[in-house]
Amino acid sequence: xxxxxxxxxxxxxxxxxxxxxxxxxxxxxxxxxxxxxxxxxxxxxxxxxxxxxxxxxxxxxxxxxxxxxxxxxxxxxxxxxxxxxxxxxxxxxxxxxxxxxxxxxxxxx
Amino acid sequence: xxxxxxxxxxxxxxxxxxxxxxxxxxxxxxxxxxxxxxxxxxxxxxxxxxxxxxxxxxxxxxxxxxxxxxxxxxxxxxxxxxxxxxxxxxxxxxxxxxxxxxxxxxxxxxxxxxx
Numbered sequence: 001x002x003x004x005x006x007x008x009x010x011x012x013x014x015x016x017x018x019x020x021x022x023x024x025x026x027x028x029x030x031x032x033x034x035x036x037x038x039x040x041x042x043x044x045x046x047x048x049x050x051x052x053x054x055x056x057x058x059x060x061x062x063x064x065x066x067x068x069x070x071x072x073x074x075x076x077x078x079x080x081x082x083x084x085x086x087x088x089x090x091x092x093x094x095x096x097x098x099x100x101x102x103x104x105x106x107x108x109x
Numbered sequence: 110x111x112x113x114x115x116x117x118x119x120x121x122x123x124x125x126x127x128x129x130x131x132x133x134x135x136x137x138x139x140x141x142x143x144x145x146x147x148x149x150x151x152x153x154x155x156x157x158x159x160x161x162x163x164x165x166x167x168x169x170x171x172x173x174x175x176x177x178x179x180x181x182x183x184x185x186x187x188x189x190x191x192x193x194x195x196x197x198x199x200x201x202x203x204x205x206x207x208x209x210x211x212x213x214x215x216x217x218x219x220x221x222x223x224x
Contacts (some may be wrong), residue, residue, distance in 0.1 A: 095164070
């Protein structure tokens with residue numbers, strides 16, 4: 001069965017902390033990889049795409065290891081506004097997004 | 110900034126009734142999707158639509174579901190005879206270009222409650 005697995009958390013961290021989320025996927029034919037953010041009862045919103053070379057967007061860094069079928073997201077200097085559920089998402093060859101269950105992050109002051 | 114819109118935001122219906130969920134994708138997008146999220150569970154793919162036909166569907170998308178693009182702007186999901194287990198958040202999404210390589214933009218969702 002094609003699945004995306006994530007640690008559900010919750011991760012409870014203080015402001016300013018660095019936190020890392022991990023994800024594994026089972027379909028070796030997957031072509032595109034993403035981290036989405038979902039706030040409570042809202043739609044998923046793209047946080048960043050994930051490339052084999054790794055990519056960084058401000059405080060956020062994503063890494064992909066195709067050999068291990070492993071994706072990571074690092075958040076540095078956590079803000080209160082980072083509190084949300086982070087969804088690891090993989091794209092099949094026909095465009096459907098396959099979502100993990102998400103990892104919940106709670107940042108406190 | 111262009112966005113996907115969905116109506117209604119909340120739909121309450123009786124078991125066995127038909128419901129139609131409506132979406133207006135971003136205007137220059139070519140690929141359209143429906144997903145659902147049962148409360149507390151992950152987002153699940155239902156169906157993708159391109160060039161006025163279904164391009165892929167999941168095992169969830171059985172004969173009680175159908176999709177349509179009745180005009181140049183709307184994209185609808187019909188559930189013919191709703192069941193209690195159809196209660197969920199339904200998200201529409203669209204993307205512009207090559208399948209698998211463009212961001213999918215999600216609408217705010219329709220919360221469907223089946224009583």
